[in-house]
Amino acid sequence: MDLVFSDIHADFNGLDVIVKTASSDDFVKKFGSFSRIINLGDLLERGVHPKQVISKLRSLEQNYPLFSVMGNHDEGFLSGKTVSASSIESMDAHKALDENDLSFFKKNSDGTFGNQEFVDAKNGLFCVHGGPLDPKKITPKNADGEAWLYQRNWQRLTDEGFEFFSYHGYHYKASSAFDEASNHVKNHIILCGHQHMEAALVHRQGTIHDIYHTLDTKKEKISGHVLESKTIDIEPASDYLIRLGLGGPAGYYGVGSSMPHFAVIQYNPKKVILFTVNPIE
Template structure:
């Protein structure tokens, strides 16, 4: 079973909470044991514990296979680009990161860092931070080329696609068309926007399958909202995982950690959000 999270944002408490839940005997008895971890990006910025988060992920990688894609805030740190939203304390904590701390983000031969997307052909997963569109295929509308990258792409809330200061906004139909060039009957996993979402494509019909009423569940001392999705082997899906580290949200303490798990036999995606 895969553990999936996104947007930890240097929030050690958020990461530790997620791990405490999924590694508890009560969670394992009900859902199974974690065998792999999928990080959908933005381990860094906004929070105040980047060193501790990176050390924890490095430690986990010695026990579990870890799939990890780049987030726009990870790139901000590594490429020394400025993104708003980090406090002075957060900025200072990131300035103190050493090259050894940042070794988690491997450097590619062309000087870039990490992976923009990872495709798991066996389990038919396409993992990105923001969106799966090939930036070279997007008709440019001006602005910063960085905001067209997969780390910045955003699922559009409108019925069209457009560029803004927040990145390139894509329609679900474009995401599914791009996915079809890589896989059949697949699941796109993304984060970035801090709000959960679930879309299903059956043939050419796209449906919002996000249930209005979650199931409330208590594991250990944690009360969570759960939404469970049985995967139809003939459909395509897009799941957006919510905010993993509350320090990444502008409201700080009012946000709660979110994460998901993927069971592979039978295939289910289960998304959790703490109350």
């Protein structure tokens, strides 16, 4: 089973709650134990504990395979580009990161950092921060200094019926996402974050359906929290686009819930289960 999260945003408490919840005896008894971790990006900015978040992930790496993709805030900080909405306290905490901390983010030969995607063809996963579109196919020749906003970690699922570019990135249609992912993985699950709100779409027999609002929500007390879960049963012949909610409440900026979110992927039978961790009232 895979543990998946996105958009921790330097929120150590959010990450700690996710890991402790998914590792608790009650959770393992109900859902199983995870054997690897997938981080969908945006570990950095907005929150005030980036050093502790990196240290926690390094600790987890000692016991689990950890696969990470770059978020737009990760890239922005590491490349010296201003993204948005980090307080002075957050900026000071990030300035305190040393060379050893930042070595967690692999530097590539072209000067960029980390990976834009993690593809697991065996298990049918195409993991990105924002979207799966090939930047070479959508970036205009005259993009110049705006070219980085077409990268996979800046792409976002459009709320309109068309695709367009803004300074928030390239807004793609679900149909384009499914078309591109099919070039890499047959019967795939696209996993992404970035927009801080859960979503679930299925591509079945040439038609795309938004299934998120058809999912039943279950609530139960686990590990000292009220855990909300939504289960997506994966049909072998269909494709899915599943977007995770905000992992670290410190990343909240007026969009989405401010509770920690995460997901697990079970493989026998194959399911993706979305979780929200709420306090007991």
